[in-house]
Amino acid sequence: MSERRITRRQFMVRGTGLLGGLITAMVSVPAIGFLLSPLWATTPLLWADVQGGPIDDIPEDKPTARIASIQTETNPPQPPVSRVVYVVKHQGQLYAFSNICTHMQCDVHWDASLDLFECPCHGGLYSITGRNVGGPPPQPLPQWVHRTQVRGGRTYLQVANRLREEI
């Protein structure tokens, strides 16, 4: 019989510690993976029609709030949520702004008297092209990923379930 390297007591002390570590690792790996899973979850690009008909009649330089029913989250699958799409025509350009303030994501609205988008939470201001021109917002007003479709001579707007810029 070979010489004993550790005593029974040492074996049990170390064994208890080792098995305790194993138990911790066994439950920690799925826990941490589950916790972090939203980081690598992907959301497919889902298109939604902007409600209220074609956008041909929306006048130049008059931001107009429309609604789209957007499935923003798919992990787990969730019903679509009504979201604001500010349709803006300015100097020949078409914009489809969200009304999500880049400061704290409050609900921005177009104030015709100021000629600016205004956020009620902390007083953020954006120009008609979404440039952040006042208050605390750190970035321009984000647009929805969008595309136009011409059906029967009329232009319809569709938005996707994500913003063009990360905010």
Add this chain to the structure above:
Amino acid sequence: MSQRTVDPERSGAAPTEPEDEGDLIGLVPQQVVGPVRQGVAWLDDRAGFSHLLHRVLYEAVPRQGGWAYTLGSATLVLILIQFFSGIFLLLDYVPSVSQAYSSLDFLKTSDPFGAWMRGIHLWGSYTLMFIIGAHALRTFISASYKKPRELNWVTGVFLFFIVLGMAITGAMLPWDQASYWTTTVVTNIPHYIPGIGNGIRTLWRGGNFVGQATLTRSFALHIWVLPVILLGLIGAHIHLLWRHGEHGSWVNYRTRSADPGGEIAERLRNAAAPYPTRGSDPVYSVPSDTVDFFPTQLFKDTVVSAVLVIFIGVMGLISGAPLDGPANAATLTYVPTPEWFYLPLDQLLVFFPLGLVGFGVFVVVGIAATLVIALPFIDRSPERHPIRRPDVLIPALFLIGSVIYLAMLGVNRLYNL
């Protein structure tokens, strides 16, 4: 543990039989004999209830200033009220974006007792916020955080942070407009942390946008994660209180004779458990005079708790808990306003524009929070009287003043008062 054993002089006659040791058998009237009496005696013998009661109730506490020391037990009672009313709200509440609002709207319109319970939960949280603040303030004024009670203070500050976390996750649950926009703004704050901020926001929301996963997470935090941490911290806080004994305000440690050294040595000799406090400056290790926690202090504690609970019950009934319109992400007119206890933090957001938001939220608030946690390690002098501790009193007044000033600015900005 020898300090914990019951002093026979203080518990009445010297024990002859096990059942005479405590109060449990004493609660059974003399007329009751036979199996009931034997049953109580048996239960006490096997379970040791009297011993436990004695340990809890016959602690010595400082005699002077007893009304100021009621705030800790009042905080505990208010937290228990929150557990009680919160568990009852689970009879009805559904943590679903499509049903949370209607489940609470049902209480409001059709279940008066349920609405009352929800009112108690809301007013309980408001009251708890005040009382836990008052408790922290009195502990600060009497310098009860000094050696060896540093960890009493640290666990207490963490308890306060957990209570704030409970308040904000609770505010996220009704899924009315106030709740939806609170969720949106609060879960957006972490994204100002450089580098990892966006990831934290995604993990908190369970996605890029606020949705069902966000509500589920708030619910789990509010009813399981934070309460479990809260209970653990309460256990630690009370363990530390029993270990070191209550520290009263400075009036309890004045010496009256011409020989202060001899008077303090006398106090140390005659100290009743849990005094003298191990590791304490001898002057502050035993109060000049003590009373038993039961009934002297417990009576005062119960008076304060009863007043607070009655206030909560009445306010919960007559004022109740508000419910906005259902959550609507597509609103153009809703003005999100924070809960009143977050007004100072919300006002800070206005002060720090553009690239400074992260600095304002995390550096300024982080430094303030760290200083509050580290107070016992900063203020290490033996001095207890607040006037003789200007080096901590003045910064504390500045901090309290700033919080109140920010709150007033916030009220002015949001409500145009």
